[in-house]
Amino acid sequence: xxxxxxxxxxxxxxxxxxxxxxxxxxxxxxxxxxxxxxxxxxxxxxxxxxxxxxxxxxxxxxxxxxxxxxxxxxxxxxxxxxxxxxxxxxxxxxxxxxxxxxxxxxxxxxxxxxxxxxxxxxxxxxxxxxxxxxx
Amino acid sequence: xxxxxxxxxxxxxxxxxxxxxxxxxxxxxxxxxxxxxxxxxxxxxxxxxxxxxxxxxxxxxxxxxxxxxxxxxxxxxxxxxxxxxxxxxxxxxxxxxxxxxxxxxxxxxxxxxxxxxxxxxxxxxxxxxxxxxxx
DNA sequence: TACAAATTTGTAACCATTGCAAATATATAA
DNA sequence: TTATATATTTGCAATGGTTACAAATTTGTA
Numbered sequence: 001x002x003x004x005x006x007x008x009x010x011x012x013x014x015x016x017x018x019x020x021x022x023x024x025x026x027x028x029x030x031x032x033x034x035x036x037x038x039x040x041x042x043x044x045x046x047x048x049x050x051x052x053x054x055x056x057x058x059x060x061x062x063x064x065x066x067x068x069x070x071x072x073x074x075x076x077x078x079x080x081x082x083x084x085x086x087x088x089x090x091x092x093x094x095x096x097x098x099x100x101x102x103x104x105x106x107x108x109x110x111x112x113x114x115x116x117x118x119x120x121x122x123x124x125x126x127x128x129x130x131x132x133x134x135x
Numbered sequence: 136x137x138x139x140x141x142x143x144x145x146x147x148x149x150x151x152x153x154x155x156x157x158x159x160x161x162x163x164x165x166x167x168x169x170x171x172x173x174x175x176x177x178x179x180x181x182x183x184x185x186x187x188x189x190x191x192x193x194x195x196x197x198x199x200x201x202x203x204x205x206x207x208x209x210x211x212x213x214x215x216x217x218x219x220x221x222x223x224x225x226x227x228x229x230x231x232x233x234x235x236x237x238x239x240x241x242x243x244x245x246x247x248x249x250x251x252x253x254x255x256x257x258x259x260x261x262x263x264x265x266x267x268x269x270x
Numbered sequence: 271t272a273c274a275a276a277t278t279t280g281t282a283a284c285c286a287t288t289g290c291a292a293a294t295a296t297a298t299a300a
Numbered sequence: 301t302t303a304t305a306t307a308t309t310t311g312c313a314a315t316g317g318t319t320a321c322a323a324a325t326t327t328g329t330a
Contacts (some may be wrong), residue, residue: 100249
């Protein structure tokens with residue numbers, strides 16, 4: 001799917017920087033932080049600034065085409081996959097894994113039965129512990 | 136239940152500051168941040184410092200008797216209720232609500248079926264949106 | 271081409287959190 | 301009790317991720 005069209009369809013005017021950032025998110029499932037995106041895009045867009053990345057991520061999150069992952073204390077991470085899935089942070093190797101959430105539990109109404117009448121815009125499921133490789 | 140015994144049973148040497156902080160967490164379900172705890176305890180313990188609160192919260196979290204809630208970008212919040220439940224942040228009034236998670240879904244194995252072999256120490260479920268009062 | 275609006279950029283500030291060493295409190299041994 | 305070692309607390313300085321802001325650049329439009 002064309003990234004430029006994807007941005008436009010989601011109400012975001014495409015620019016060189018925005019396209020490059022969304023491309024990066026969609027092709028790197030590493031949940032990058034701002035510094036990692038800066039280092040990665042610096043070569044192809046030498047003038048890119050961290051402020052632009054912060055602004056763009058905020059814009060993406062507002063329009064629902066990126067998720068803010070706040071599982072790490074220090075850094076915000078971002079994910080271009082906005083389908084409901086969980087994130088597991090290994091407290092030993094610091095790697096961040098996606099994990100699948102059983103489809104039959106995706107029914108938010110049932111899972112969060114006490115939130116009737118609340119307008120839920122974003123759901124995040126975080127786990128911390130030790131991963132298989134580090135055990 | 137006596138807070139001093141509760142700390143001891145969880146491997147934490149009780150001190151005036153630690154007891155006061157755990158007492159505060161257990162009697163105030165407001166998910167306070169460090170500043171709020173500092174302001175609240177300053178009167179009864181005039182010498183208390185923010186560093187002590189940070190250190191103590193880290194200790195509580197490590198021993199599993201408090202949860203770190205990182206749903207807000209700026210501030211860390213803490214919860215003395217470590218049973219699995221969700222947190223909802225209203226993006227309008229900024230209030231943080233607890234919400235009940237259906238008991239039959241508490242089976243982590245089923246919910247997180249793809250995390251077999253991982254040692255899960257902490258699970259957090261966050262939602263953001265607009266609360267009933269603000270709609 | 272000229273002008274207006276939107277976007278990007280760099281720098282300075284902000285501020286929550288941590289590092290660190292001195293001060294204080296607590297536990298232990300003689 | 302007194303002396304000594306250990307643990308805890310404290311205040312201040314430093315860190316570093318994020319944001320504010322205004323200038324510079326790019327884009328859209330007439």
